[in-house]
Amino acid sequence: MTDIPQPGATPVERPAPKGDSLLVTDARTKRRNRAERRFKAYGIAALGVGMAFLVALLWAILSNGLTAFTQSYVQLDVPLLEEKLDKDGDRDPAKIAKVSTFGYAPLIEAGLVDLVEKTRVETELAPKALTKILSSSAAAQLRDRVLANPDLIGQTVSVELLASSRVDGYLKGRVSRASLARDKNLDAEHLDLIDAWRDAGLVEKRFNWDFITGADASDSRPEQAGIGVAMLGSLFMMLVVLILSLPIGVAASIYLEEFAPQNRLTDMIEVNISNLAAVPSIVFGILGLAVFIQFMHLPQSAPLVGGLVLTLMTLPTIIISTRAALKAVPPSIRNAALGVGASKMQAVTHHVLPLAMPGILTGTILGLAQALGETAPLLLIGMVGYIATNYPDGVAEGFLAPNSAMPAQIYEWAKRADPAFYERAWGGIIVLLVFLLAMNLIAVLLRRRFERRW
Amino acid sequence: MSFVKLTASSAALIAATAGFATAQSRDNVQVAGSSTVLPYASIVAEAFGENFDFPTPVVESGGSSAGLARFCEGVGENTIDIANASRAIREGEVESCAANGVNEIIEVRIGYDGIVFASDIDGETFAFTPADWYQALAAEIPQDGAMVANPNASWADVNAELPDQEILAFIPGTKHGTREVFEEKVLLAGCEETGAYEQILEINGGDEDAAEAACMETRTDGVSVDIDGDYTETLARIEANPQGIGVFGLSFYENNTDSLQVATMSGVEPSTETIASGEYPVSRPLYFYIKKAHLGVIPGLQEFAEFFVADEIAGPDGPLSAYGLVADPELAATQEAVANGTTMDAM
Numbered sequence: 001m002t003d004i005p006q007p008g009a010t011p012v013e014r015p016a017p018k019g020d021s022l023l024v025t026d027a028r029t030k031r032r033n034r035a036e037r038r039f040k041a042y043g044i045a046a047l048g049v050g051m052a053f054l055v056a057l058l059w060a061i062l063s064n065g066l067t068a069f070t071q072s073y074v075q076l077d078v079p080l081l082e083e084k085l086d087k088d089g090d091r092d093p094a095k096i097a098k099v100s101t102f103g104y105a106p107l108i109e110a111g112l113v114d115l116v117e118k119t120r121v122e123t124e125l126a127p128k129a130l131t132k133i134l135s136s137s138a139a140a141q142l143r144d145r146v147l148a149n150p151d152l153i154g155q156t157v158s159v160e161l162l163a164s165s166r167v168d169g170y171l172k173g174r175v176s177r178a179s180l181a182r183d184k185n186l187d188a189e190h191l192d193l194i195d196a197w198r199d200a201g202l203v204e205k206r207f208n209w210d211f212i213t214g215a216d217a218s219d220s221r222p223e224q225a226g227i228g229v230a231m232l233g234s235l236f237m238m239l240v241v242l243i244l245s246l247p248i249g250v251a252a253s254i255y256l257e258e259f260a261p262q263n264r265l266t267d268m269i270e271v272n273i274s275n276l277a278a279v280p281s282i283v284f285g286i287l288g289l290a291v292f293i294q295f296m297h298l299p300q301s302a303p304l305v306g307g308l309v310l311t312l313m314t315l316p317t318i319i320i321s322t323r324a325a326l327k328a329v330p331p332s333i334r335n336a337a338l339g340v341g342a343s344k345m346q347a348v349t350h351h352v353l354p355l356a357m358p359g360i361l362t363g364t365i366l367g368l369a370q371a372l373g374e375t376a377p378l379l380l381i382g383m384v385g386y387i388a389t390n391y392p393d394g395v396a397e398g399f400l401a402p403n404s405a406m407p408a409q410i411y412e413w414a415k416r417a418d419p420a421f422y423e424r425a426w427g428g429i430i431v432l433l434v435f436l437l438a439m440n441l442i443a444v445l446l447r448r449r450f451e452r453r454w
Numbered sequence: 455m456s457f458v459k460l461t462a463s464s465a466a467l468i469a470a471t472a473g474f475a476t477a478q479s480r481d482n483v484q485v486a487g488s489s490t491v492l493p494y495a496s497i498v499a500e501a502f503g504e505n506f507d508f509p510t511p512v513v514e515s516g517g518s519s520a521g522l523a524r525f526c527e528g529v530g531e532n533t534i535d536i537a538n539a540s541r542a543i544r545e546g547e548v549e550s551c552a553a554n555g556v557n558e559i560i561e562v563r564i565g566y567d568g569i570v571f572a573s574d575i576d577g578e579t580f581a582f583t584p585a586d587w588y589q590a591l592a593a594e595i596p597q598d599g600a601m602v603a604n605p606n607a608s609w610a611d612v613n614a615e616l617p618d619q620e621i622l623a624f625i626p627g628t629k630h631g632t633r634e635v636f637e638e639k640v641l642l643a644g645c646e647e648t649g650a651y652e653q654i655l656e657i658n659g660g661d662e663d664a665a666e667a668a669c670m671e672t673r674t675d676g677v678s679v680d681i682d683g684d685y686t687e688t689l690a691r692i693e694a695n696p697q698g699i700g701v702f703g704l705s706f707y708e709n710n711t712d713s714l715q716v717a718t719m720s721g722v723e724p725s726t727e728t729i730a731s732g733e734y735p736v737s738r739p740l741y742f743y744i745k746k747a748h749l750g751v752i753p754g755l756q757e758f759a760e761f762f763v764a765d766e767i768a769g770p771d772g773p774l775s776a777y778g779l780v781a782d783p784e785l786a787a788t789q790e791a792v793a794n795g796t797t798m799d800a801m
Contacts, residue, residue, distance in 0.1 A: 100505045102766045136773060140504040179712035218500040219493035220777050297532050299480060301512050382486070385514030386496035389503060390482075402482060402512040415684040417493065417709040 061429050068427025071208035071223060072163040072171045074134060074197070078111035078142060079156045091150045101139040104146075105131065108138050108161075121196045125189050132186050133193065135162035137217070137224045163203065165222045165420035167194055171205050174419070211427060216388040216409060222420035225413070227428050229388040233303050233403030234372060234435075236392075240307020240399070241314055241371050246364055248311075249318035256319075257326040258348050277316035284313045285377030293381060300382040301402035309381060310371040317370065321363025325356040358450035365443040369436050375407040384408040406432045480531045483511035483758050487521020487538030488631055489684050490567060490703050491740050494774050495538055498762045501773065506761070508754030513538075515684075518631035522743070526551035529747045535755050537743045540567065540631030548798070558746035558797040562759065563788055564768055566780040568704035568729040569635055569736045572714040574696035578617035580717035584735070586613045588644025590621045591678045593671040596653035604673050624691050624700040625672065627682035635738040636701055637670040643735070645669030689713065704729065705778020729780045737780065746797055759792050 025033070082089060084107060085099050112130040116123055123130075131138075138161040145159065146152055166186040169175035177188045197203040214226020260266045288309035292298045298305050329352045337347035378384055388404035404412070406428060413425040485495055492515040503510030516524075518539040525537035526547060543561065551559060571582060589612045594601040609616035626632040645651045646669075654665040672678040679698075681688045688700040689710060699717070704724055707714055716724060719736055728734040742762070749756050761767060763785060768774050770781040782788065790796075 100766070101501065140501075143504070175712075182711040184708060184711075218496035220497045220773060221500075293532060294527075297530075300484060300532060300534075301514075382484075382512070382514055385486070385512065386492065386499060387512045387514070389500065389510040389512075401509075402484075415686045417685065417706040419710065419712075 061426055061433070064423065065426030065428075065430045067172045067174075068211055068424045068430075069208055070172070070205050071211070072168040072203060072205045073160045074163050074167075075158065075202045075204075076108070076111045076115060076134075076161055077156050077158050078107050079114075080142075080146060080153050081107060081110075082154045085146060085153050086150070091153065093147070093150060096150055096153070097147060099143070101143050104139040104142045108134065108142065115197070115202070116193065119196055119200055119202070121193055123189055123193055125187070125193075129187070130190075130193075133164060133167055133190055135164050135221050135223045137162055137221050162221075162223045163194075165418060166190075167203075168205075168223055169420060170194060171198070171203070172423075174423070211424070212431065215390065216386060216404070216412070218386065219416055219418060219421075222416070222418050222424060225421070225424055227406060227409055227424075227431055229391055230404045230406050230409035230428075231431070232392065232398065233306070233383070233388060234405040236303035236398045236403070237307040237310060237405055238368055238372060240304060241311045241368060242364070244308070244311045245314045245318050245367065249315055249364070250322055250360060252315075253319050253322035253326060254348060254353070257323050258344070258352070273316050273319050277320055280376070281313050281374050282376040282380070284309050285380035287312065288377060289380045299400055299402075301385075301387055301404075302400050303383075303403050303405075304399040305381050306378055306383050306405060307399075309377045310374060313374065313377065314367040314371045317367040318360075318364055321367070322356070322360045325359025325363065326352060328359060329355045355452065358446050362443045362447050365439050365446070369439040369443075372405075372439070373407050373432065373436060375405075375411050378405055378408045384412055386412070406435070481753050482509040483536065483752055483755050484514075484534040485511055485536040485538060485742070486514040486516055486524050486534045487536075487742070488518040488540040488740070489515040490518075490540040490630075490632060491538035491564070491742065493705065493777060494564065494740070494779055495742070495762075497773050497777060498758075498767055501767065502754075502758050502761050506754065506757060508757065511754070511758055517629040519629055522547050523550075525743060525745065526554055526556055528554040529556055529745065531752075533745075535745055535748045535752050536759070539741045539743065540738060541634050542739070542741060543743060543798075556745055556747070558799075560744040560746055560759075560792065560795060561798050562742050562744065562763060562792055563739050563782055563784075564742060564763060564779070565740055565774065565782045565785075566729055566737050567740050567778070568724045568726075568734055568780065569632060569639075569738065570702050570704050570707050570724045571699055571717040571719065572692075572702050572707050573699045573717065574692055575713055575715045577696050577715070578619055579715060580609070580616060580699065581721065582616075582717050583613075583647070583720050584640045584644035585647040586616065586644070587623075587640045588642075588648060588650065588669065589613075591623055591625070591641065591672045592645070592650075592669065593673045594668065596650050596657055599653075599657060601654070601657060601668070603675075604677075607677075620697050621677050622695065622698040623678050624681050624688045624698050625678060626688075626701055627680040629682060631738070632701065632703070635736065639736045639738075641670045641672070642666060703778070704780075708778050726775065726778070726780045730783070739782075740779070744792075746795060749795060756795075760789070763789050763792055765789075 084103060086092075086096055088095065109127050109131055112133065113127050116130070141161060142159060145157070163171075164186065166175050166180070166183070167190065170191055171194070175186075177191060180186055180188050180191070194203055210224070211226045213228035214224065215229040216226070217224035256266060256270065288305060292305045292308055293300055333351050333355065334347050337351045338344070342350065375384070382402075383404050385404075387402050388409055390401065392398040392401045392403065410425050410428040410432065413421040413428060485499070492513060495513045499511040499513050502508070518541055521534075521537040522539060522543060524534050527533050543559070548559070551557070571580070573580060586609070589595060589604075590606055590609065592604055595604055606612050606621060608618050608620055610618040612621070625636060645654075651665055651669060654668050655662065658664050658668075679691070681691065685702050685706040688702060692698045692700050693713065702714070704726070707716055719734060722728050722734045724734045729737045744755070744759055765785065766772055768779070768781060768785060772781075775781050
């Protein structure tokens with residue numbers, strides 16, 4: 001107690017401390033602090049670079065792709081002349097179906113000439129050249145309508161037809177008069193017509209559901225192409241992956257984690273599973289081609305085969321994440337269950353598996369998301385090309401009829417000649433990203449909602 | 455579960471899937487091959503799907519050689535029906551086809567395609583001759599009785615009338631049918647034009663095969679870049695490197711006139727007219743090959759083939775022509791051959 005200074009007493013003069021004060025930082029500490037600040041700054045810089053890339057990527061995707069969701073349409077009155085479509089006048093559907101889309105082209109031409117006269121626009125374009133304004137799908141659109149309702153023949157119908165990709169590009173600002181100078185697909189004179197018709201409300205740009213729900217189109221009509229059928233292809237593939245890889249993956253992991261003895265064989269299996277997870281996906285594509293198509297004679301370009309190949313690719317991922325989830329369940333729970341007399345299977349199915357489920361599902365969803373974005377193996381089993389053109393009729397067809405997948409469709413569009421497909425490739429990326437984000441969101445929610453910590 | 459049981463059950467599962475699938479017969483036409491023919495085939499396939507009750511054929515790309523290799527894998531529903539090619543089928547391919555049971559092949563020429571040389575729209579304008587290309591790209595050229603490594607670095611070194619611009623060419627890779635045409639109609643033609651062919655013959659002692667090979671060998675010092683992808687990749691390379699000159703199909707160029715300018719060849723500008731008349735020297739026929747054994751088995755195959763070469767599709771006013779194909783003046787003969795199913799041996 002003598003250490004406590006008495007009030008009023010003069011403080012005892014002490015010799016200066018040998019080292020520096022804790023309150024004054026010495027050069028060495030300063031250096032260390034500086035190094036620490038630098039270290040933190042490196043981290044922040046790395047994060048900043050990453051964020052900058054992300055922003056640039058999103059900006060590129062959105063600025064290039066959002067225009068794919070709108071499309072230009074032309075309102076046109078087309079005279080469905082009886083002498084062209086139904087010469088005998090008996091409305092026999094078989095005879096009407098004999099008139100090919102080429103038979104409808106003159107009708108559309110006549111409709112365009114009428115429209116030019118009605119809107120009183122001066123133009124030097126020949127009637128045949130006028131059709132360059134419309135998509136070449138216009139004739140098919142009209143024909144489908146007549147086949148669905150033969151009574152329309154003889155009337156003049158008002159139809160909304162897709163504008164050609166160049167006209168659409170002009171309305172979106174991608175095509176200018178200068179760039180058309182050497183383009184044989186459209187002339188600047190067409191644009192004068194478009195300007196006049198736009199002011200009259202006959203040409204308009206609006207949201208394009210067909211891009212989300214439609215089928216792929218050939219190289220000559222990018223304006224018609226949609227990602228809907230490829231989306232279905234992806235859906236059926238994901239179903240195959242889910243149905244096969246979840247039970248197989250979970251069963252394999254439960255066996256390895258809970259039942260398998262620790263010996264050389266199981267060690268080897270474990271090492272192989274980890275290695276398989278790192279195998280490039282194209283390898284699975286070659287395997288799929290050799291086993292599923294050439295050996296088992298499954299059909300080419302079928303989502304079933306795509307799903308099988310992607311299952312092989314996803315299985316290791318699911319097994320690894322499932323085993324991690326099972327490992328995270330504390331042994332005390334198993335021991336308690338066994339202690340009250342549960343069999344090993346009961347301990348697993350009643351206690352361990354429910355507790356591990358959030359982790360398993362998260363792993364599965366992330367594995368599916370990875371499979372959804374995969375293109376390389378699909379190249380080899382015939383799912384890349386001009387394929388996603390027909391809606392599958394029915395579920396069995398959905399698995400077996402030729403189809404593409406979303407990433408394969410995007411790749412296909414990106415390599416086509418017409419610049420209008422480029423825009424659609426970016427638009428397809430947006431759709432794909434929405435799917436991936438949704439799946440990741442579900443994974444995050446599952447984890448948040450059900451995960452337990454011990 | 456024992457391993458035996460495990461294997462047995464998985465084998466049963468696989469067999470069940472296989473049976474389920476093969477019970478279903480294929481009702482669509484499968485096409486694969488040349489990426490040059492792909493746009494035309496997809497246009498025809500689309501129109502075919504619109505006008506017939508058959509499902510739209512499936513068209514894949516991958517290159518002429520890859521397509522023909524798949525075509526020759528054999529006969530049956532899990533092999534393709536039609537191979538697209540931007541060159542004629544080779545002797546060796548016919549043999550490998552025959553070895554796998556694909557004996558009867560129908561060759562269909564759909565028209566002609568021009569190969570054009572295009573550069574960045576804001577760059578210099580070029581007027582080439584095949585000789586310029588040979589001297590620019592050959593790996594070795596004869597000089598004073600000996601083969602020396604190609605010393606030319608600028609187009610002006612090759613031909614004083616060309617702009618003084620560093621030589622950089624993006625040419626199709628060897629898996630493309632376009633490459634073969636480029637070698638024969640440009641490099642070899644240029645080699646003969648400059649007289650280099652004769653000199654090489656003198657140097658190597660009259661070995662014609664070796665001389666031709668020497669004419670067509672391209673340099674490997676980074677001046678000549680092989681593009682294995684599609685024309686889109688070539689275009690991207692030129693956009694990144696405006697000094698470069700790329701080799702394109704006419705239809706690709708015509709769809710991208712806002713970013714490319716085309717060079718003349720021997721003074722002729724490429725267009726459907728100059729190619730049809732034969733004035734423009736670098737063009738090649740486009741083909742597709744049908745497996746005759748599949749006719750009548752795969753529904754719609756015969757109709758698709760006939761529709762492909764019909765006047766309203768492949769004729770001068772058809773959609774293929776509008777896209778850039780040069781219509782074949784002998785289309786009528788082709789139509790007849792397709793209708794009769796005339797195979798290659800019978801011709």
